[in-house]
Amino acid sequence: MSSPHPETLPTSPEGRTAKTAHQRWRLPHHLWLAGERLLPCAVILLIWTAVSLSVHFLRGVDMPTPWQTAKRLYSLLGGSTVAGSPLLLHLQASMLRWISGFSVAAFLGISFGLLAGSFPWFSRATRAIPQVLLMIPGLAWIPVALLLFGIGEKATLFMISVAAFAPMAINVRDGLRGVDPYLVRAARMMGTGRWSLFFQVLLPAALPAFLTGIRLSLGTAWRVLVAAEMVVGTGHGLGYAIMQSRWTLDYTAAFVCIALLCLIGLTLEAILLRIVEAKTIHRWNIAKERS
Amino acid sequence: MIRFAEVGLSYSRGHGEATDVILESINLQVSRGEFVCILGASGCGKTTLLNLAAGFLRPSRGRILFADKEILAPDPRRGMVFQDATLFPWLTVSGNIGFALKQQGIRGRQRAQIVTRHLELMGLSECGDCYPNSLSGGMRQRVGIARVLAMESPLMLMDEPFSALDPLTRERLQDELLQLHKINGQTILYVTHSIAEAAYLADRIIILQHRSIGHDIRVDASLPKDRLGASCLRLQHQLRRVLMPDNNIPLTPKI
Numbered sequence: 206m207s208s209p210h211p212e213t214l215p216t217s218p219e220g221r222t223a224k225t226a227h228q229r230w231r232l233p234h235h236l237w238l239a240g241e242r243l244l245p246c247a248v249i250l251l252i253w254t255a256v257s258l259s260v261h262f263l264r265g266v267d268m269p270t271p272w273q274t275a276k277r278l279y280s281l282l283g284g285s286t287v288a289g290s291p292l293l294l295h296l297q298a299s300m301l302r303w304i305s306g307f308s309v310a311a312f313l314g315i316s317f318g319l320l321a322g323s324f325p326w327f328s329r330a331t332r333a334i335p336q337v338l339l340m341i342p343g344l345a346w347i348p349v350a351l352l353l354f355g356i357g358e359k360a361t362l363f364m365i366s367v368a369a370f371a372p373m374a375i376n377v378r379d380g381l382r383g384v385d386p387y388l389v390r391a392a393r394m395m396g397t398g399r400w401s402l403f404f405q406v407l408l409p410a411a412l413p414a415f416l417t418g419i420r421l422s423l424g425t426a427w428r429v430l431v432a433a434e435m436v437v438g439t440g441h442g443l444g445y446a447i448m449q450s451r452w453t454l455d456y457t458a459a460f461v462c463i464a465l466l467c468l469i470g471l472t473l474e475a476i477l478l479r480i481v482e483a484k485t486i487h488r489w490n491i492a493k494e495r496s
Numbered sequence: 497m498i499r500f501a502e503v504g505l506s507y508s509r510g511h512g513e514a515t516d517v518i519l520e521s522i523n524l525q526v527s528r529g530e531f532v533c534i535l536g537a538s539g540c541g542k543t544t545l546l547n548l549a550a551g552f553l554r555p556s557r558g559r560i561l562f563a564d565k566e567i568l569a570p571d572p573r574r575g576m577v578f579q580d581a582t583l584f585p586w587l588t589v590s591g592n593i594g595f596a597l598k599q600q601g602i603r604g605r606q607r608a609q610i611v612t613r614h615l616e617l618m619g620l621s622e623c624g625d626c627y628p629n630s631l632s633g634g635m636r637q638r639v640g641i642a643r644v645l646a647m648e649s650p651l652m653l654m655d656e657p658f659s660a661l662d663p664l665t666r667e668r669l670q671d672e673l674l675q676l677h678k679i680n681g682q683t684i685l686y687v688t689h690s691i692a693e694a695a696y697l698a699d700r701i702i703i704l705q706h707r708s709i710g711h712d713i714r715v716d717a718s719l720p721k722d723r724l725g726a727s728c729l730r731l732q733h734q735l736r737r738v739l740m741p742d743n744n745i746p747l748t749p750k751i
Contacts, residue, residue, distance in 0.1 A: 387580070388584065393552075394550060395595055395596035409584070409586040488627065489629065
């Protein structure tokens, strides 16, 4: 007795293979994926619109909607200015400060973490430093920055670096100290020398913690940058532009700057960190190994 | 090959506090080519003994000599297969097997040839470019063994390497290990808590009891290696009586 193959598709009168429900849903799979990714953005835009309209009707205040913000962004990109300068100039100034501040924090944090992770005596002697720095909010550094450097670029750089240092230092240190001791034993059993052990075993094994440190440090640097520009900025930057827009009641421009801050943060995370993670720890499955 | 002379290991809990004795008065000499199983209940110091042989730990008392020289640190001549394969997840299977060779300064084509030979030997030819996370437990242990074989360590230390595997894979790997031992003639120190495993694999069984060597049993090498054979079952029975004297096991098993 022959039975139809379970995967044989029914054929339509025209001779074309009829699509099953499964196939019909399979076709736009990529679209579904894209939709899933865009859904959180759509939810945020909906909530934003709802809040703007509610504020307008309840309090009679014009809060910019996403649509008004997008229109203002278009005009700003077309040449109009915010806080006396083109938007791209503010963006460039902020990015430069962010990269400089993060670079200083990353250099110091990684150096500190490597030393503390490698030498227990150094770790014991300096254990409190990153913990104390972690407890201090970014804005609390304003008086210290002003006293040390006065108003200007150096104060901004100091605030970013000092705030972004601790997450990097702690993650690098703990990442190195948390490497599976059996991996170290295996390496030593195979005759691995001190430097090879460090570069070929400890560093790759601690990579997930390093990436977490970079992610947290980048985020902290970004947040402190805006706060620093609002208070000790030097005439350019997104934070400065937000503050000036508030004084000139140009709230739509302020919203443009806030939206840009979010977009840049998300884009950089997606481009830099996710790609690195996909090529390293996800491919190697280190997180699963550890669990 | 390796000799433990009055070896003891103890840890002090702190200044003025009691001392934990892990091992005491271990005297053991293992000759070249022997397959020695170290058997004992959990926590009796089996793995500690292996860690001492590897050089991961230093004894509190006594000396451990390998090729007539005192063991002071880990060395590729005493390769270890761990309970969990302990492969480097960021390296491919080939990379893991070649890691030790790289440390020994073996470069390029020569290293690739050695790696390929050991991939073939362990039936891993298809997996050279795989990362360890994509392998089954049995395959990972094969890589762990291939890594030590590629190092050509004259002494192989194995810490319950098959204990986490399913029974079928375990038996297959036990057979493969016996074959490799027969071909290469390496000296093997094999820690296990399985009586059946020790009875099947070993030329000699060391039973650790009360922190020291309780029994040293030599297995008749002329007997066939058959896990269901009468000699193997009789040996298992004998080991059970030694390890569990209060269990009222009859003197002669019904086989």
